[in-house]
Amino acid sequence: MSTYEPLAIEKKWQTYWLEKKTFKTETDKEKPKYYILDMFPYPSGSGLHVGHPEGYTATDILARYKRMKGFNVLHPIGWDAFGLPAEQYAVKTGTHPRETTENNIKRFREQLQMLGFSYDWDREVNTTDPDYYKWTQWIFLKLFEKGLAYEDEAPVNWCPELGTVLANEEVIDGKSEVGGYPVIRKPMRQWMLKITEYAEELLEGLDDLEWPESTKEMQRNWIGKSIGAEIDFQIKDYDEKIRVFTTRPDTIFGATYMVLAPEHHLVKEITSKDYKDKVEEYIKEAGLKSDLERQELSKEKSGVFTGAYAINPANGKEIPIWIADYVLAHYGTGAIMAVPGQDERDWEFAEAFDLPIIRTVQPPDDFEGKAYIEDGPAINSDFLNGLHIPEAKNKITEWLEENGVGKKSVNYKLRDWLFSRQRYWGEPFPIIHVDGKPKAVPEEELPVTLPDVDRFQPTKTGEPPLANATDWVETTDPETGKKALRETNTMPQWAGSCWYYLRYISPEFDGGPVDPEEEKYWMPVDLYVGGSEHSVLHLLYARFWHKVLYDCGIVSTKEPFQKLVHQGMILGEMEYTAFRKNGKVISAEKASELEEVERVRVDESEVEKKGERFVLKGTETTIEARAHKMSKSRGNVVNPDDVVKQYGADSLRLYEMFMGPLEQVKPWSTKGVEGVNRFLNRVWRLFTGNEYEDTLLITEAEPTRDQLKVLHEAIKKVTEDIEAMRFNTGISALMIFSNEANQWDGVPRAIAEPFLKILSPYAPHIAEELWNRIGHTKSLAYEPWPAYDEEYLKSDSVIFPVQINGKVREQLNVPANKASDKDFVIGLAKQQAKVQKYLEGTTTIKEIFVPGKIVNLVVKPS
């Protein structure tokens, strides 16, 4: 067999690795550790797509590299296997989600193994395994004991079609993320987690993490800390106060009215008779509106007057109290003091309802806008006049505190986490209800397993599917023997993924979620790679649980993931699209203005570039040229199975890394896969000769100095690029090596072996096979990583560009030992005929010399 046949050798080595347990991780505390984690996949029915192997190949390269560097590497994988699709499939077909899930996992596992990832398969975790979710439930009990889990009646996003409540993040434009069904608001009993208690810690913890700045920023925005003051406004003729939160207490003299959220608890009480009907109608309308409608209708401010007045504590003036849905019930105190002079929303509202506007900050003379939100001296503000915002804030806050009508206050946008779902396929809560009160199931009774049911639909009233399993629901309190009812909500998908990185550390441990000894060795995760779609939720929730576990003494680090990298999305192939309207081809610019245009796919060969635009060949008709997100409906999905079948896993791995920087969004190109496949073919022939011979081309000759230089340059570049996760340029270095080596008459063993080692993290199968063929009997997975020697990188001469006035005019070939000799190099430069031509009739003003780099002669006409 002399031709490169990836399928045969890949299968062979995958079996070898699995059978020999090549990548089994033992805790060897003598060695430095490296914990490298992939975001585990949801095993969907459609199998792996080409996006998965991108991040997984990157981490696999690092894992293989670190092993060869002498690290003890933990590189596990598992399954985030609870989730809605399997349940929806069960509702449709009656197939138990467990069955669907098992099948999907089997497929995913085979696909991942087919790509040659070096996971320790003995540490596989599965969130739906009772031995796993036992500990998910156990952690929930910790939260419950600490008062961080509580029940609440909350208006939630109820989706009648899915028969379930959705979290805000699962609702997109007022429709369900899954399926696109309408969502309405409905009050329901829910479990909530007090993530807000950890808001400050979650914010502070971000500072020391090596995460993308954009991700940290998104988390900061999500937590949304703002510093300001709470101020109490006395209601006229009532023994009640309205508390507001404001970041601009300095503008209080400009507060000309107040606004309560329609849901505010005082609205009903303070509304006067004359306004009762209107207010009630407004509340009813606001309550029925879905989030989408609220947004759509929000372009115009709406609201009604309650008939009540409040007293501005700063100046004793009476100001009207309105209700309006631009004030959100769940942010701050659900009430604001409206200062139209300094707030754009309040200004709009004031204009719409003809309310007074008082400026309290002096805008610059040329200011033409409405509300002025920038800094300036205070006006119309009594004792604050003349002060700028920061000083005015301090002064008024002190005044408020002295007079007992307000205080400094910190507010967070972050809300408590709605932690229950009305679904079957999730972790049951370890909670029973005794006399109507929730009570923890004793630890020794965990796990509370999912009962088998016949039907997976919720009840008609929206009770979760588990409510149908009456035998399971009705139980007794083991402590008192009283009748008890099990909680029928289940946990959201986030629960299992909040702590899975801990279970990998000691997957068999039965004394807790993680073995404390092992945890101290392995944590934190050194590198976590996954999609940026998890920037906020998964990563914030997992950090929250980790901090709770830290406070419980279960884990030893305050943060779970030290370094985080997001792989960029892989788009479909580049597409060229022409537009047609009524049968006539029109330009892309025109098409974007018109409706109902027909899109026509155009082949690349029909296209040319004219200036900035792509046009149909020989015409002026612009067309659209862009790559789109892969989607079934567009029909541009690339299936990794097909790619492997045709080119092999090594080619797929190599191509995914060669496409461009890991973090970047980039379009797929099947031609590109062919390119790296050609490279592997060349490497194969470098060792095995052409297809007609069956001889090894490895020689036992001493390598030449030139060969050593080529090798060591590759080692240096590949090593540095793996460390910095610049895999694309690392591959380029491997290609340069093979291009050079192809010119040689046979490759000396002393060159071939290190090359196979540095190739192996990228293309492990071909590297193992060739390693084996040149006479080794053991896997190269733990061979020491070759070091490069600076000595070999030196060359005898240096090419010096000579610039005259910054333009390159000549190249000098300077002996390496003279490369830092300014006089020599400049002297040599001036001798060149071409240089002399340019120097003719000029005076040299300056001679720039950068040792080993460049010469620049600055001249002017004399």
Add this chain to the structure above:
RNA sequence: GCGAGAGUGGCGGAAUUGGUAGACGCGCUAGAUUUAGGAUCUAGUAUCUUCACCGAUGUGGGGGUUCGAGUCCCCCCUCUCGUACCA
């Protein structure tokens, strides 16, 4: 609107500290090999001018700093992602 990131050949991209812009790969052109195709090998391939050399231009646009700018500073444009009345 706001926040973050990015604009380099026909395409994906490279240039790590300011020092020869376009590495490597794709595509394309020509040639070798081959009955032919494929595969492989060799040479070429930013643009303009030119038979060619030479030369000029060139990293979204405009300005600036510098002997020298893809890289640093200011202004503007476009695209991608995130976000949505957060007081």
